[in-house]
Every structure is written in structure tokens, then in C-alpha cells.
Amino acid sequence: MVVFGDYESAExxxxxxxxxxxxxxxxNNLGILYHYYLDNPKKAEKCYKEAIKLDPYYxxxxxxxxxxxxxxxxxxxxxxxxxxxxxxxxxxYGRAYNGLGILYMTENKNxxxxxxxxxxxxxxxxxxxxxxxxxxxxxxxxxxxxxxxLFYYEHALLLYPGNSVLIDKYLSxxxxxxxxxxxxxxxxxxxLKNIRPKTDLDIEEVVxxxxxxxxxxxxxxxQRIIDYYNIR
Numbered sequence: 001m002v003v004f005g006d007y008e009s010a011e012x013x014x015x016x017x018x019x020x021x022x023x024x025x026x027x028n029n030l031g032i033l034y035h036y037y038l039d040n041p042k043k044a045e046k047c048y049k050e051a052i053k054l055d056p057y058y059x060x061x062x063x064x065x066x067x068x069x070x071x072x073x074x075x076x077x078x079x080x081x082x083x084x085x086x087x088x089x090x091x092x093y094g095r096a097y098n099g100l101g102i103l104y105m106t107e108n109k110n111x112x113x114x115x116x117x118x119x120x121x122x123x124x125x126x127x128x129x130x131x132x133x134x135x136x137x138x139x140x141x142x143x144x145x146x147x148x149x150l151f152y153y154e155h156a157l158l159l160y161p162g163n164s165v166l167i168d169k170y171l172s173x174x175x176x177x178x179x180x181x182x183x184x185x186x187x188x189x190x191x192l193k194n195i196r197p198k199t200d201l202d203i204e205e206v207v208x209x210x211x212x213x214x215x216x217x218x219x220x221x222x223q224r225i226i227d228y229y230n231i232r
Contacts, residue, residue, distance in 0.1 A: 027051035028061045062086040063096045076107045094124030132156040
């Protein structure tokens with residue numbers, strides 16, 4: 001699903017897992033498949049809820065439902081409910097805080113709460129790009145302390161020097177606030193491309209999908225990944 005984009009095979013494997021017995025992770029990951037890849041919102045919602053029915057404290061499905069209601073169904077109240085449940089289950093669950101921060105910043109317009117959530121997300125993982133970007137955007141859009149936004153952009157660039165999305169946001173910020181620095185930085189970044197090919201596996205995404213740590217490096221061959229899961 002994530003690495004090779006073979007959605008039919010992924011759906012088949014998850015359903016085979018469920019034929020062998022009810023599985024929280026299989027329901028959760030099948031929900032992700034229907035939610036993000038196969039555009040089947042009814043099945044996605046059902047799968048997430050089946051996972052929660054099996055384990056009401058499975059934080060990942062609460063978080064996924066939060067995303068589902070916020071992005072797909074535009075139901076801010078339901079999204080908030082599931083995000084909050086996820087962080088009640090795990091007070092260090094950065095992704096859920098991040099989603100809650102986005103919800104408060106964009107839909108509920110509760111700016112003070114959004115900053116609190118973005119800070120909590122960043123505390124959980126200070127080097128995660130999406131967390132750094134969101135707090136950067138917050139300071140850029142809602143606070144007069146523009147130096148804080150610049151601090152976080154530059155911090156992110158130390159960690160992800162070739163990330164094209166980050167570079168675009170950084171240059172956009174400079175264009176608005178420092179035209180001289182924008183000119184010099186535009187030249188510096190003009191020849192850079194994203195340092196990681198799109199075909200590489202996002203290890204964080206696998207951790208998120210499985211709900212547990214996985215081996216350090218899995219982005220080599222398709223067979224190696226298949227062998228890894230077969231051994232498990």
C-alpha cells in the first residue's frame with residue numbers, strides 16, 4: 001500500500017488477515033487504505049470504528065477518525081472528539097496533537113489552543129518536519145514575532161536541507177519579510193532537489209500504520225520487505 005501503490009493486493013492481504021480472525025491493526029490499516037488511497041469513505045469509517053470496537057484504547061484509529069472527520073466529512077465536532085480521545089489515551093501522541101492544532105487553527109479558529117497543541121506535538125518529536133512546519137506557519141500567520149517563524153524554518157532546513165516543500169515555504173516567508181535575504185537564498189536553493197526519492201519508504205509512516213517500532217531501514221527491495229513480514 002504505502003511503498004508500491006499496489007492497492008488491490010493490499011486490500012486482499014488485509015481481508016485475508018481478517019478472515020483468520022478479528023485484527024485491530026488490519027481494520028485500522030484497511031481503513032487507511034479506503035480513506036487515503038481508494039476513496040471509499042463509508043468503508044474507511046466502518047473499518048476505523050471496527051478497530052475501536054475491538055480496542056477502545058487503540059489510539060491510532062481515534063487519530064485516523066479525527067483526520068477522516070476533519071478532512072473528508074468536514075465535521076469539526078466529531079474530529080475534535082476523536083483527536084482528544086487519542087491524546088487522552090496517550091498524552092505524548094504528537095500526531096493527534098498536530099491534527100488537533102490544525103483543526104483549531106483552520107476550522108474552529110481557536111488560535112490559543114492551536115499553539116498549545118503544536119507545542120505539544122513538537123515536544124513529542126522536536127525533529128519531525130510536519131510539526132516544525134505547522135508551528136512555523138502558526139507564528140508566520142498569527143503572531144507578530146516573525147523571528148520565531150524564521151527560527152523554526154531554519155531549524156527544519158538543518159534537518160531537511162533538500163526538502164522542496166520546506167524550501168518553498170521558507171522562500172515564501174523571506175519574500176514577504178526580507179527581500180534581500182530572499183534573493184540570496186533563492187540562488188542558493190535553485191539547484192537543490194529533494195534529497196530523498198519519492199519511491200523510498202517513509203519509516204515514520206510505517207511506524208504510524210503498524211502502531212509499533214519497526215526495523216531501522218526497510219527501503220531497499222520489495223522482496224526484502226515481503227520477507228521481513230513473512231518472518232514476523
